[in-house]
Amino acid sequence: MSGTWSAPGRVNIIGEHVDYAEGLCLPFAIAERTVVQVSRRDDERLHLSSDFEQGTFDGELSEIGPGTPKGWAGYVAGVLWALRAAGHRVGGIDLHVTASVPLGAGLSSSAALECATAIAVDELFELHLPRTELAAACVRAENEVVGAATGGMDQAVSLLATAGHALLIDTRSGDTRQVPFAPAEAGLAVLVIDTKVRHALADGQYGKRRAAVEEAVARIGSLRDADLAAVATLPPQIRPRARHVVTEIARVQEAVALLEAGRLAEIGPLLDASHASLAGDFEVSSPELDLAVETARVAGALGARMVGGGFGGSAIALTPLDRVDAVSHAVRAAFAASGLAEPDVRIAEPSAGAARDQ
Ligand code: GAF
Numbered sequence: 001m002s003g004t005w006s007a008p009g010r011v012n013i014i015g016e017h018v019d020y021a022e023g024l025c026l027p028f029a030i031a032e033r034t035v036v037q038v039s040r041r042d043d044e045r046l047h048l049s050s051d052f053e054q055g056t057f058d059g060e061l062s063e064i065g066p067g068t069p070k071g072w073a074g075y076v077a078g079v080l081w082a083l084r085a086a087g088h089r090v091g092g093i094d095l096h097v098t099a100s101v102p103l104g105a106g107l108s109s110s111a112a113l114e115c116a117t118a119i120a121v122d123e124l125f126e127l128h129l130p131r132t133e134l135a136a137a138c139v140r141a142e143n144e145v146v147g148a149a150t151g152g153m154d155q156a157v158s159l160l161a162t163a164g165h166a167l168l169i170d171t172r173s174g175d176t177r178q179v180p181f182a183p184a185e186a187g188l189a190v191l192v193i194d195t196k197v198r199h200a201l202a203d204g205q206y207g208k209r210r211a212a213v214e215e216a217v218a219r220i221g222s223l224r225d226a227d228l229a230a231v232a233t234l235p236p237q238i239r240p241r242a243r244h245v246v247t248e249i250a251r252v253q254e255a256v257a258l259l260e261a262g263r264l265a266e267i268g269p270l271l272d273a274s275h276a277s278l279a280g281d282f283e284v285s286s287p288e289l290d291l292a293v294e295t296a297r298v299a300g301a302l303g304a305r306m307v308g309g310g311f312g313g314s315a316i317a318l319t320p321l322d323r324v325d326a327v328s329h330a331v332r333a334a335f336a337a338s339g340l341a342e343p344d345v346r347i348a349e350p351s352a353g354a355a356r357d358q
Pocket of ligand 1: 015016017018019020108150151152153154308309310
């Protein structure tokens with residue numbers, strides 16, 4: 001038994017660094033997908049290879065565990081490990097990655113790889129699991145096998161997205177809701193600006209932010225319920241981190257209300273405020289992301305912000321269709337003038353979630 005499955009990357013409209021704090025986030029799936037060809041084996045071996053990543057992995061399922069295998073293979077093997085840990089009957093596979101969401105661009109290439117693997121294994125081993133359960137296995141793979149303490153936003157949207165919609169994720173209840181999101185119909189585009197500065201979530205900064213948020217929760221309770229008066233009682237070193245989370249959750253609620261009222265063009269100031277909070281209070285932006293955001297706004301974007309974990313990767317800019325060329329050109333020119341590598345600028349189309357291709 002074999003086939004080809006794929007899962008998309010994502011951009012997040014708003015709700016950044018809140019998915020591990022019982023917050024709300026509003027990502028959509030992009031057209032770029034990670035594609036895996038997978039065959040079921042009748043033993044307990046894994047053979048993993050990729051057109052995109054260095055190295056292959058050959059080993060037994062029993063070898064998988066925290067930190068093993070290293071590198072990209074951990075995302076794939078980790079999914080099988082997590083499904084087995086949850087009691088599901090999963091055996092060996094041969095898996096080859098033939099296409100990928102851009103790596104390290106903040107567009108969630110890791111979750112796309114996990115989710116493509118998860119739906120392939122679900123079908124090949126006839127598990128018939130709900131997508132929410134597959135998402136949970138992907139998160140465990142990333143947290144426990146790869147060792148990156150990420151939340152669950154990326155896996156949820158990669159598995160649950162529908163075209164023409166963003167996915168409102170309530171990370172406290174686990175509930176999700178499809179929110180219509182069709183920028184082109186409103187004369188707009190979401191530009192994705194990949195700064196080409198690569199980030200690594202396992203490098204420590206992400207974990208430090210998460211630890212600061214957890215310390216705030218230990219002191220004042222869930223930040224989902226907290227107000228700014230409670231945040232003001234926190235020690236100065238964690239106060240701005242908590243303030244970001246509290247204000248960002250409120251911005252998501254405002255953005256959803258605007259989108260559901262058909263007022264997409266009005267979310268720009270919320271994107272700008274989100275970026276200011278991520279750069280100032282949460283300190284996860286970078287000079288390149290700030291340059292992309294600032295230049296896009298000056299050239300006519302209605303709002304712009306960094307997306308994903310930060311420290312590099314991509315920004316988004318909500319841009320009137322008749323300003324797309326001007327914004328793209330201005331951003332490229334600003335990067336060239338600063339001696340930076342040419343950024344990749346493209347329109348993101350709200351796309352469908354993980355599926356079997358062949
Ligand atoms: C990364 C993580 F994987 C997500 O879980 C989320 O925390 C995001 O950074 C920040 O919003 O993509």
